[in-house]
Amino acid sequence: MMKLSEQDRRIMDALQENCRMSNQELADRVGMSLSACWRRVKALEESGLVARYSAVINAAHAGLNFQAIVHVTLTRHDHRHVDTFIAEVRRRREVLDCYSTTGEADYHLRVLCRDLAAYNRFLEDFLFRLPGIANVRTNLVLKDIKSHSPVPVETE
Structure with a gap:
């Protein structure tokens, strides 16, 4: 298991809230440089902690009631x-x-x-x-x- 830092936790929290934000927005939000943030995201993906990215569909709007x-x-x-x-x-x-x-x-x-x-x-x-x-x-x-x-x- 990968040892997580407080920055890793903030990255994962931010990605779970909105995985479509740009790397620059993510870096600004978690207080990291652009390149350091990109490396941490890649490490989280490669470790399997970030398993995938997806959209949340509104079931009622899709007619599924x-x-x-x-x-x-x-x-x-x-x-x-x-x-x-x-x-x-x-x-x-x-x-x-x-x-x-x-x-x-x-x-x-x-x-x-x-x-x-x-x-x-x-x-x-x-x-x-x-x-x-x-x-x-x-x-x-x-x-x-x-x-x-x-x-x-x-x-x-």
Whole structure:
């Protein structure tokens, strides 16, 4: 793991807030010279700490108004069912996040669709047809309270 300085933390905080700012803007914001800032960003990228850059899309503006947290329990945890489930979930654009967890359900998915009818198609045409599914429970998201939070990077 790369040892992080306070400047590294400030760079990562600034990039998570707006990764499209110019290197000059970034350097000014974190109080570094242009060349030193560029070298630190490259080092953070090469170390894997900065994994990628992306845009945050407003789902409602894109017509995607239905969001659910889906709790999935498998009948058994043999590799065939688990591998199939994971591979198929990774292919579905509606599934924004998928976590394997402890507790009642084996997996928790965050699913985003146009509407209830689209979600119902997702369930009937996809999820219920996967082998090894024992139980699916849905919690509808009523309001987005906190999302797209930056990773709280700390220095040593």
